[in-house]
Amino acid sequence: MTQRVDLATVMDQLAVDEVISGYAMALDDSDWPALLALFTPDGRADHRAAGGIEGPAAEVADWLAGVLGPFPVRQHLIGNRRLTVQDGGGFPGDRAEARADCLTTLFAESGEVTSVVSRYTFGLSRTDDGWRLHSVVALERARRGADAS
Template identity: 35%
Template sequence: MLTLQEMSDRLEIQELFARYAHAVDGRDWAALKDVFTEDAVVDYTAMGGPRGTVPEVVAFLEEVLPLFPATQHLVANMIIELDGDRATARTMCHNPMPLPDDGGLLQCGLWYLDRLVRTEAGWRLAERGEEKAYQVVLKQATAE
């Protein structure tokens, strides 16, 4: 049975993951930086992105996300392992992104692999990696 603290920690971590998704999709870079520790490492290499510090990854996102009319990160099925003021998590993510000029829909499926720490400001991501499940482009059917 979970303690009240464990339930609270799990809810706070789930909220942190939702804030991450909303920040990326809303292109709110200040909010995105706030979900990480100052020395966090982010590794997007499994899906073709960079590995680096939060400012480096934010610069990458600022450059590539305008290529897509929209993004939508759906995070679910979290497995969170708590260990006092530290935690690890594996979280499923489905991220459809329409391509410009009716070029179809890029669908990305992955798992986030996270290491978290409790800070004075609450839970923060100290490390975020990815494990690729799939990446496909769906094209619209054309009338012939």
């Protein structure tokens, strides 16, 4: 029985990792439909610590599109992930939290480069469509370069 529980946990970890990587790639590619598809219908995001907004995922995606628009090349490198899956009485539950560090590099059309170091906290829920984000909180820790989010 332990091997089956361990396998389920590993499968959940891989699925959650895919959601987090998808989040970063959607931001880099300006793929706002893909970003929104990662959220539950009631999903929310909070970018206030980076001078942004907090609210429903769609509103925050619109804000991100405007803020990131002047940077045609961007890279969100997410690493140092720490995942906790809810314990469902010895089995993986339907909620998870992941913390991850992110180094974002933004290249403006002018050639100016901005680097931002952040820590993200991702709240996830298991849905019929797989793991989805119900919350994202971005905590900016350091910034160098032009004014960017």
